[in-house]
Amino acid sequence: MVRERSWRMIDTVRRAIHADPSDRTATEALPVIDDQMALRAMDLAMRVAEVMLSAGASAKEVVIAALGIARAYGLRSVHVDVTFNSVSVSDHRHGEDWPITLMRVVRSAVPDHSKLQALQALVRDIDDGLELGAARSRFHEIRRTPFRYRQPIVILSQALLAVGVGMMFGASLQILAVTFVAALAVALTQAGLARLQVPLFFSQIAGAFVLTAVTVLVAMLARMGVDPFSDVKATIVVSSGIVLMLAGLAVVGAAQDAIDGFSLTAGGRILELTVQTLGVVLGILVGLELAGTLSIGMQPPSEPLPLGPLPAQFAGAVLVAVAVAVFNGAGIRIVVVSALLGMIAWAGFALVSAASLDQASASFAGALVASVVGAVIAHRLHVPSVAVTTAAILPLVPGAAVFRGLLGLVEAGGEAEHVLFATSSLITAGMVGIALAAGATLGLFLGSPIGRTIGGAEARRRAVSRPTAGGANVVMQKPAGGPRLRPTRVRR
Known part of the structure; x- marks a missing residue:
């Protein structure tokens, strides 16, 4: 008797520690799918x-x-x-x-x-x-559905994107007109090369070279006192063009793939992003070196380019977001949401900047807020979250810092102080780019479950009949007499 009780106690302890295979639900019943x-x-x-x-x-x-x-x-x-x-x-x-x-x-x-x-x-x-x-x-x-907009509309939206960037820097009408012409030249150049199936790397080089050439020409006319170019700031023109050429890069997608664990896909996108960005850098460097050879170089700015009045900043951010949404083929619903999120992103950036934090921190905050709100809105309105997020953060791309650093390197003349200033500008641009990608990705990660919860769309198991090859439906039912499942056919 004592031995039997001991064995029962041992068996109870064993079953408390080890799983019993006989308790598992049988899985022999499968839907009939040929x-x-x-x-x-x-x-x-x-x-x-x-x-x-x-x-x-x-x-x-x-x-x-x-x-x-x-x-x-x-x-x-x-x-x-x-x-x-x-x-x-x-x-x-x-x-x-x-x-x-x-x-x-x-x-x-x-x-x-x-x-x-x-x-x-x-x-x-x-x-x-x-x-x-x-x-x-x-x-x-x-x-088989063609792209929503025709090529002239896409090119016009790209030029207006550059105009929006100029508005954020408080540019005058003369500067905005020159910016529009320069961006239009870049867009037409890249569209023509795309029609000839030229790789995007060389297209980026050509677009950046055209942008720099127009900017250097404007700077030379301004130096000569030719109206209406005497008051044109060349830095605003080229900075707007840089944002235009970086607008199509999948920064958010690359960062999101890396964080989600898709290392191979993220590596490919990051490499493509790096190569295309290097194309812009090479085109600008070649243009600046050629201008210096012709003795028509530009003087590098000693301070970051100041932003314009707050209403002009918001108007420019909205115009940039709308333009990005249009040349990415978005419909009216995505365009409206992108405009709203562009304002939200810039509001977050402006508030953090007012607290005397650096540009990278402010850019992270703006991208984070816009992405969280964008993920919630995207779920409610059934629009792609990546579409509205990309359009929202584009106004925060540091085009001015990129150009300031590249121009400083070309015009440094070997002086250590100028080289350090130029390198600092490029490092700042890189930090802002990383902050934008991190903020947008974190915002999507936080906003997606919030959107599902608000919409009442929590994941739950549903017994839905699915069609099979034989024209019948198979649903899994659990009989009352035991745990084993059996298939039941339901004719339409």
């Missing part, structure tokens, strides 16, 4: 992921969308792998046969936020039960 159905569902998930990645979505958003499509059609063991220029989808359902693996190459990455918004709506409808054939037809319609 290979043809699996291939069609996986192909749709892969193609949606490819277009989303090329339209500017982050790698995490792409993976979530592809997995959601696969699960909606009964594929629970799908693996999705996203790199910088490819998407792979694999399914090993039975564990015995060869897995089904599909891969597609992402050949180009051009932001198209209207298309991205339509794809996100498609993913939501699929999760709500959209039939596979209808989903595939709708996807092909979205994929």
Whole structure:
């Protein structure tokens, strides 16, 4: 008797420590999905992921969308792998046969936020039960949709972006007119090179060179006292152009991929970002060196470029945000939200700057506030969060610091004091860029769950019937007599 009680006590202790395999729910019952159905569902998930990645979505958003499509059609063991220029989808359902693996190459990455918004709506409808054939037809319609705006509108919006930057620095009408012409020349140059399929690196060099050439010409006319160029500040003109050429870079997407753990995709985007930024630097340096050779160089400013009146700052920030949204293909809803977030981002920047903190801290605060509010609004209005966030933080890009540092290096003449000042400006620009990326990414991380909570869209398990290849639906039901699951067919 004592021995039996001892064994029972030992068995009780063992079961309290070790899990009993017999207590686990049996998993033999699986939805009936044949290979043809699996291939069609996986192909749709892969193609949606490819277009989303090329339209500017982050790698995490792409993976979530592809997995959601696969699960909606009964594929629970799908693996999705996203790199910088490819998407792979694999399914090993039975564990015995060869897995089904599909891969597609992402050949180009051009932001198209209207298309991205339509794809996100498609993913939501699929999760709500959209039939596979209808989903595939709708996807092909979205994929074939042309860019929302024609080329002249895109070029005009790029020129207006530079004008918005000039307004933030309190530029006069003469300076704004010269800025518009210089930015228009840059936009036309890059559009022509893109039509000739010239790599973006060389397009950045050419655009920066054209910008510097126009700026040096204006500076020379101002030095000669030629009206109406005598009062034009060349630094404002070239700083606005730098912001224009850096506006299309995926700073937020690269930082978000790195933080989310997609190291390969983040590495590719960061490398592309670095190469394109170096293209701008090289174009400006070549232009400044050529100007110095022709004895028409510019005097580097000794102090940072001051901002204009507060109303002009907000007006310029709104114009920049709207212009970015337009040349990224956004619809009217995203344009309005971008304008609002541009004001919010600049308000955060101005408040922190008023507290005598440095530019990097103020830029971080502005990007953080705008991203949190943008994530909440994006969830409520069903617009891509990356679209509104990118447009909101562009007014904070340190174009003036970049140009001040590059001009200082060229005109330093070997003097240590000038070299240190120029290097300090470039370091400040780099710190501001990192602060913008960190603030925007942290804001999206904090704002997304807040948006889901406010919208009443917390993740919860739902028993939704999904179509199978045989025209029936399979739902999993739990019988009253035991824990084992059994499939039940429901005819339409």
